[in-house]
Amino acid sequence: DIQMTQSPSSLSASVGDRVTISCRASQGINTYLAWFQQKPGKAPKSLIHFSSILQGGVPSRFSGSGSGTDFTLTISSLQPEDFATYYCQQYNSYPYTFGPGTKVDIK
Amino acid sequence: QVQLVESGGGVVQPGRSLRLSCAASGFTFSSFAMHWVRQAPGKGLEWVAVISHDGTKTYYADSMKGRLTISRDNSNNTLYLQMNSLTTEDAAVYHCAKAPSASGNYQSFDYWGQGTLVTVSS
Numbered sequence: 104d105i106q107m108t109q110s111p112s113s114l115s116a117s118v119g120d121r122v123t124i125s126c127r128a129s130q131g132i133n134t135y136l137a138w139f140q141q142k143p144g145k146a147p148k149s150l151i152h153f154s155s156i157l158q159g160g161v162p163s164r165f166s167g168s169g170s171g172t173d174f175t176l177t178i179s180s181l182q183p184e185d186f187a188t189y190y191c192q193q194y195n196s197y198p199y200t201f202g203p204g205t206k207v208d209i210k
Numbered sequence: 211q212v213q214l215v216e217s218g219g220g221v222v223q224p225g226r227s228l229r230l231s232c233a234a235s236g237f238t239f240s241s242f243a244m245h246w247v248r249q250a251p252g253k254g255l256e257w258v259a260v261i262s263h264d265g266t267k268t269y270y271a272d273s274m275k276g277r278l279t280i281s282r283d284n285s286n287n288t289l290y291l292q293m294n295s296l297t298t299e300d301a302a303v304y305h306c307a308k309a310p311s312a313s314g315n316y317q318s319f320d321y322w323g324q325g326t327l328v329t330v331s332s
Contacts, residue, residue: 137318
């Protein structure tokens with residue numbers, strides 16, 4: 104199975120900050136990498152697929168990059184509604200696997 | 211709009227079985243693969259299973275293989291997850307999720323349901 108790691112596991116930031124979250128796969132996954140946002144008690148929301156393609160309706164302050172084993176999610180200017188936990192997921196091969204999550208909270 | 215509504219969760223004793231359902235609407239259900247993903251309380255997301263649009267192909271997480279059956283009824287726009295021999299480690303919120311393609315291969319999810327809570331306790 105492909106193992107996914109994320110860093111940091113949590114971070115504190117202020118509104119307006121630029122935030123970067125890293126995700127690494129244990130083996131190459133091309134660009135078969137998605138990012139999800141989850142708020143407490145809510146279903147995850149799909150943000151990005153194929154490493155860098157925004158899902159419909161996702162604000163342009165979110166961006167993704169990377170291929171192979173190293174990926175990044177960037178929020179260019181953090182907004183109050185962005186405080187949440189973010190997960191990466193590989194879908195290069197079954198079983199699909201998720202990273203452990205990065206919690207973004209208010210500084 | 212796309213809606214996925216799970217049901218069937220509840221409290222079940224260890225060793226017993228449970229069948230979860232996911233009612234889909236707002237899209238042509240029979241054209242898309244569907245997944246189940248679970249989340250134990252306070253933990254991260256864990257992919258569970260996928261079924262192709264026509265039900266002919268399925269894949270399962272190793273942790274639950276042999277105890278799970280994913281199925282679908284395209285005439286009733288419903289996805290199912292039959293879980294057997296449940297243990298306390300199976301306690302989680304179970305979400306269904308829609309794939310943006312028929313096979314699900316090399317595709318993530320585009321829509322998620324809110325989930326149904328499964329509690330395993332004697």
